[in-house]
Amino acid sequence: MQTLWVSMPILRNIVLGATCQPEARQQICSRGGITPADLDNPEMKLSLEQNCALMDAALQLSGxxxxxxxxxxxxxxxxxxxxxxxxxxxxxxxxxxxxxxxxxxxxxxxxxxxxxxxxxxxxxxxxxxxxxxxxxxxxxxxxxxxxxxxxxxxxxxxxxxxxxxxxxxxxxxxxxxxxxxxxxxxxxxxxxxxxxxxxxxxxxxxxxxxxxxxxLNLVFKKLLEQKLQEDQGLPFIHQVRTIILEQSRFAFPTLEEVADRIHLTPRTLQRKLQEENSSFRALSDLAKEELARNLLSSKNLNISEIADRLGYSDPAAFQRAFRQWTGKTPKTYQNEAARPALL
Known part of the structure; x- marks a missing residue:
């Protein structure tokens, strides 16, 4: 299930605002792994990586x-x-x-x-x-x-x-x-x-x-509140993982910080996760793996900086953890993720 996403109308606005040339729009869409026809699908959700690729292409082509x-x-x-x-x-x-x-x-x-x-x-x-x-x-x-x-x-x-x-x-x-x-x-x-x-x-x-x-305002608000309730109806572990990813601003969030966000005590949060056969550490590791994969695909941070952002004071500890998650070293994954720009 996609955790970090943006709705298509947001990116459609950017693609159409960058150029009115069909060929250029095709190139921008290709960079984001979509087709021009997808731009008219308001229900489509795009990943953070697609968002960045589309915006980067729009910037390049628009000049x-x-x-x-x-x-x-x-x-x-x-x-x-x-x-x-x-x-x-x-x-x-x-x-x-x-x-x-x-x-x-x-x-x-x-x-x-x-x-x-x-x-x-x-x-x-x-x-x-x-x-x-x-x-x-x-x-x-x-x-x-x-x-x-x-x-x-x-x-x-x-x-x-x-x-x-x-x-x-x-x-x-x-x-x-x-x-x-x-x-x-x-x-x-x-x-x-x-x-x-x-x-x-x-x-x-x-x-x-x-x-x-x-x-009308009451109708729209009710629709959105229903949507929020549906999202809250997702498995508890998915809600916690989403919060962990959203909270990872300048340091990786602690159990206490996440518990405070959803108005639970740390003990209650741990108990609810145990009931779903999970743990805060396991969800943190999944979130860290997702963040690490994304960060390693970027050329803006080196491995030591990524380790620090994920809460590892020792880069070697991060490298061991990443190998355990993926079977690869961070450097190997980073080299495999590097691919030439299409534009």
């Missing part, structure tokens, strides 16, 4: 270093499916963004949207999962540009007003040329910050949404 910004400023809520319709029928902008935070998992498991309120300011946070940053830093950064420019465009569409943030901040190093960011975001971005975020005046996000419809 646009600010592709994310330009896609974002044309983005509408429709790419978010039912979550987008929920936002479009919300009472005000703040409620719409809170719905986005609540139901992100309906369209992506590789991105986090969050809302933090402090006094008269509201911070809109957009974070690719850490594995994405490790696998493909440039596509992860571009995804933040899409999220920022897309959020601004959507907020303006929902209200008919030219809203702009107080501040824009990135956790990434300063870009060589920020003029396009300043034009689209309407402010000079800050860099090397603790998180990726747009900060708004709270009063701006209390603006009414033009399409507010209480009855």
């Amino acid at each position: 646009d270093p600010n592709l994310g910004l330009h896609i974002g400023e044309r983005t509408t809520v429709s790419i978010l499916g039912i979550t987008g319709y929920l936002m479009e029928s919300s009472k005000d902008l703040l409620t719409a963004l809170q719905h986005l935070q609540q139901f992100t998992s309906s369209f992506s498991r590789i991105y986090y949207f969050g809302i933090e309120q402090t006094g008269e300011e509201v911070m809109y946070i957009g974070e690719p999962i850490p594995l994405w940053n490790a696998l493909s830093p440039e596509t992860a950064r571009q995804s933040v540009d899409i999220a920022f420019a897309g959020a601004l465009h959507i907020l303006r569409l929902l209200t008919g007003l030219q809203l702009q943030p107080l501040r824009a901040q990135y956790r990434y190093p300063r870009f060589a040329d920020t003029r396009e960011h300043e034009r689209i975001l309407k402010c000079r971005p800050l860099f090397s910050q603790p998180c990726n975020a747009l900060t708004f005046a709270k009063q701006d996000l209390q603006r009414s949404v033009i399409g507010y419809n209480r009855e």
